[in-house]
Amino acid sequence: MNKMNRDQMAQRVARDIPEGAYVNLGIGLPTLVANHLPADREVLLHTENGLLGMGPAPAKGEEDWDLINAGKQPVTALPGAAYFHHADSFAMMRGGHLDICVLGAFQVSVKGDLANWHTGAPDAIPAVGGAMDLAIGAKQVFVMMELLTKTGSSKLVETCSYPLTGVGCVSRVYTDMAVFDIKKDGVYVADVVDGLPFDELQRLCGVPLRRG
């Protein structure tokens, strides 16, 4: 089987982001998607801390610590960018104005429930940030994650065992082995990497899958 690496996954997500889309990329794996958006496609990146039209990281020595992304790393602003305060920024999410957000996840359920903020471990310091707003706000919520945990269990699950970020909010799941569409009547396999038969994917996931 030809599992996708992180950059290939990012490339696969980037393929589905159309010209003119307003997009928020979550911290971690989703951030890589920005590197794979074709230069001739105008996509406006939103960062929760108050910028639409976010550009790439600045050259070394050019950092401005008043201009950062949600991960608190220095970024740039493209010509045509706009700054705004936090309530406006989150109105863009919860008001349904963002077209797509791409989030990482611990687990996604077959009903589209998302768990990505807290492991529930008793000694963990909980931190949620903008995850819950993004999960329920964007018109489409894409999740990007490796399909299996380090111990080989599926992160696509019947019911999330980790605390939820949002209920029934995920529409598409991009993994290193397959892309899944979460629909009302079940989970559809949109595409799968070369050399991975449907039955084997079904066995690895352990939740009922439908052919897309």
Added chain:
Amino acid sequence: MINKIVASVAEALAGVKDGSTILIGGFGTAGLPNALIDGLIEQGAKDLVVVNNNAGNGYTGLAALLQTGRVRKVICSFPRQTDSYVFDELYRAKKIELELVPQGNLAERIRAAGAGVGAFYTPTGYGTLLAEGKETRHINGRDYVLEYPIHGDVALISAYKGDRWGNLVYRKTARNFGPIMATAAKMTIAQVHETVELGELDPEAVVTPGIFVKRVVAVGAQGNVQANAAQHAA
């Protein structure tokens, strides 16, 4: 003549009472009013509730305030960071209370306070741990959670330029919570890089109108950009 510009940070913070709820602007270190926070430490008010997106970085600014032990409770969305050493230790030792709020609810609760809204229904957090015990309602096919405003006794914010009427403009993503916090506190204190004459700020571009601001103090850019750069280089 109205003159909200004060000469020193100490003057800006005069009268902050024990037990106050202090809204502090900033996202990470961008827009964090470091000079005012240092001034608050100096001023000595205690038994405080602090509202900020985070819970301090490193050992300066908000982290330094927490370290004094004068903060009873933090209301924030994202306390855990790679360098939130001070908060982590206080939290694990149960020496500080945490109210964790999804970031958009935090922003909207502050906005609601400033706008005189008594409470509002939000879709964020429905069906999660952070909505447990809260009133919910089904409206037009969607589920919502009832959330209440967060009022501040004092707001400490950082802006780019201010005039003697209290009009403010901000700098890049350091704007973040500043404009909404300015509306939500009884006394909003702004540190600015520089003060300017009335009329120098383009009225079309003023972000925070002076009605929301009580005191303005110029601290230079070192209060923000340079201090941040130094901290990140360290």
